[in-house]
Amino acid sequence: MLNLVPFVSVDDMMRLVLDVGVERFLVELAGTIEEDFRRWDSFDKVPRLASHSPDGVIELMPASDGALYSFKYVTGHPKNGSTGRQTVAAFGMLADVATGYPLLLCEMTILTALRTAATSAVAAKFLAPKGARTMALIGNGAQAEFQALAFKALVGIDRLRLYDVDPAATRKCAANLQGLGFDVHASASVAEAVEGAEVVTTVTADKRNATVLGDNHVGAGVHVNAVGGDCPGKTEVHAGVLRRADIFVEYPPQTRVEGEIQQLAPDHPVVELWRVVAGEAPGRRDARQVTLFDSVGFAIEDFSALRYVRAKVAGTGIGRDLDLLADPDEPRDLFGMLLRAEARRAAAA
Amino acid sequence: MLNLVPFVSVDDMMRLVLDVGVERFLVELAGTIEEDFRRWDSFDKVPRLASHSPDGVIELMPASDGALYSFKYVTGHPKNGSTGRQTVAAFGMLADVATGYPLLLCEMTILTALRTAATSAVAAKFLAPKGARTMALIGNGAQAEFQALAFKALVGIDRLRLYDVDPAATRKCAANLQGLGFDVHASASVAEAVEGAEVVTTVTADKRNATVLGDNHVGAGVHVNAVGGDCPGKTEVHAGVLRRADIFVEYPPQTRVEGEIQQLAPDHPVVELWRVVAGEAPGRRDARQVTLFDSVGFAIEDFSALRYVRAKVAGTGIGRDLDLLADPDEPRDLFGMLLRAEARRAAAA
Numbered sequence: 027m028l029n030l031v032p033f034v035s036v037d038d039m040m041r042l043v044l045d046v047g048v049e050r051f052l053v054e055l056a057g058t059i060e061e062d063f064r065r066w067d068s069f070d071k072v073p074r075l076a077s078h079s080p081d082g083v084i085e086l087m088p089a090s091d092g093a094l095y096s097f098k099y100v101t102g103h104p105k106n107g108s109t110g111r112q113t114v115a116a117f118g119m120l121a122d123v124a125t126g127y128p129l130l131l132c133e134m135t136i137l138t139a140l141r142t143a144a145t146s147a148v149a150a151k152f153l154a155p156k157g158a159r160t161m162a163l164i165g166n167g168a169q170a171e172f173q174a175l176a177f178k179a180l181v182g183i184d185r186l187r188l189y190d191v192d193p194a195a196t197r198k199c200a201a202n203l204q205g206l207g208f209d210v211h212a213s214a215s216v217a218e219a220v221e222g223a224e225v226v227t228t229v230t231a232d233k234r235n236a237t238v239l240g241d242n243h244v245g246a247g248v249h250v251n252a253v254g255g256d257c258p259g260k261t262e263v264h265a266g267v268l269r270r271a272d273i274f275v276e277y278p279p280q281t282r283v284e285g286e287i288q289q290l291a292p293d294h295p296v297v298e299l300w301r302v303v304a305g306e307a308p309g310r311r312d313a314r315q316v317t318l319f320d321s322v323g324f325a326i327e328d329f330s331a332l333r334y335v336r337a338k339v340a341g342t343g344i345g346r347d348l349d350l351l352a353d354p355d356e357p358r359d360l361f362g363m364l365l366r367a368e369a370r371r372a373a374a375a
Numbered sequence: 376m377l378n379l380v381p382f383v384s385v386d387d388m389m390r391l392v393l394d395v396g397v398e399r400f401l402v403e404l405a406g407t408i409e410e411d412f413r414r415w416d417s418f419d420k421v422p423r424l425a426s427h428s429p430d431g432v433i434e435l436m437p438a439s440d441g442a443l444y445s446f447k448y449v450t451g452h453p454k455n456g457s458t459g460r461q462t463v464a465a466f467g468m469l470a471d472v473a474t475g476y477p478l479l480l481c482e483m484t485i486l487t488a489l490r491t492a493a494t495s496a497v498a499a500k501f502l503a504p505k506g507a508r509t510m511a512l513i514g515n516g517a518q519a520e521f522q523a524l525a526f527k528a529l530v531g532i533d534r535l536r537l538y539d540v541d542p543a544a545t546r547k548c549a550a551n552l553q554g555l556g557f558d559v560h561a562s563a564s565v566a567e568a569v570e571g572a573e574v575v576t577t578v579t580a581d582k583r584n585a586t587v588l589g590d591n592h593v594g595a596g597v598h599v600n601a602v603g604g605d606c607p608g609k610t611e612v613h614a615g616v617l618r619r620a621d622i623f624v625e626y627p628p629q630t631r632v633e634g635e636i637q638q639l640a641p642d643h644p645v646v647e648l649w650r651v652v653a654g655e656a657p658g659r660r661d662a663r664q665v666t667l668f669d670s671v672g673f674a675i676e677d678f679s680a681l682r683y684v685r686a687k688v689a690g691t692g693i694g695r696d697l698d699l700l701a702d703p704d705e706p707r708d709l710f711g712m713l714l715r716a717e718a719r720r721a722a723a724a
Binding site for chain 1: 712
């Protein structure tokens, strides 16, 4: 049936993630992202198309490697929590370039948290100090646990120092991570959280230029995983940290506008993460170096995530088919399809 | 339930269109499009984001009026017919700007044919010669019957002169239109089709610079409804016709690249159709004038179509809810939702 598009709902995605196991899912997804980063040049790339409003942003993020095409619809609405909604909600689609026909429609609220965490961990594999075990996790909202587990599975982090302006978020995060192999410390301040941390992850949801991470919070040798600053006017890290750090980014034309580096000159030197993954640029060079991954999220990561999910659900029975595309008996006879539906109704009446 | 998104499938759309009646649907949809055209300035507008490949194009078409946001995913793959697929396939979404949450996911292959026809008819209401009853319909594929019915319902066309390079397409179109109130003439050539026609509609699918409509095919006083030319390198109308005509377009930044006017200088004068609808610019001024609507399809028409469908299905029971968005009990507790799903599985096992 040409008209049917496999659909992975939120429940289906939870089933898939639990069947695979969260950590294995993150490791395999990170592997798929690395695969696609190594063939970066084979992709059609554009900065995402954002529609801003006073309450948030709605973005479309397309990518294509010439054989597959993907796009993600993703929102960023910091005030959504007050009505029980997600700050970041998303869904996406994978399609066949040759026909334009969709191959998969997929929830991506959960998947975005997973791919963001997997990408952060890929960066940290190349940038965090060797043998790093302690991570400060600033911002304990919807994405925090995913970040923690990705860093455990891919980097070896097993000591967490949590901080959030809202202690309830920290309690939620600590409770969720219980029994998952971490030594968890709830901190009363950012300064306390970063004590002894080799990796500092910032993942807050404030839509403004905040200084979540001050210049004095980042010592020599630390890797900063700056996840939360991801749209114009939204940053988390003090410019002083940025000036001391070697900065790694996904796609410069997008990160210059949306990332932490919107605080810097437009020609401030940055390294594209894919070059590090592909072995074309060095990652961490020495133990005193401050490295910073200015994560904003790029469409190729969503492409990888959809590609991974499509392969992973194949043959599992997870998901179901949606009647999304018209499929007349004769392709040029779209109107005739309507007429035949009418004839069937008349016959049934 | 915050996570559920109403979904209108292809079958649902057929049911809706048949319940309402094709002509009434077209008239009401045209009314909605006119409403939105009259408030053109209140929309966020961008040219569609196209991903081109050797076989076709995949496009994302967003629009927003500040309260609602819509986007359409639409393909153009001229060779799809050979594998039983649609040349143009589409689906779309309407969302709430304040939260970013989707309000409707909707098939748009049928809906695109309807909104394209409705928009053409809106243009013709202002541009076709007074009392026009005869239309030449060049290209008798998937969109032809929708164009015919829109022109009947909104302009008063009741005599059709069909032509297609493939006579089977003409036979299909003539058969489908039987009993719908037209006097239908199958023509052996474009020259024969345009004889006596006050309106000439071109709606072919060839993805190249073709001359479907030659300069000698368009006499004084005719309105040309040029629908098929809709991407770079795809045109249908001889430049000589364009030079003699007053040209009306949807959104110049998009039409200059995609429309018939890609054959003309980038500063060739055009009139925005919305200005005519809003009474800010004249439509047809005299009986000898050649007018041409260079239709490429703009995102606001899809916005109108989704807005119309959403209002129309309300309370009918048509469509069903999709579990598209994650909905944890506590919005920041996305990971906890996963943990609770796991606990439920363990309890059930």
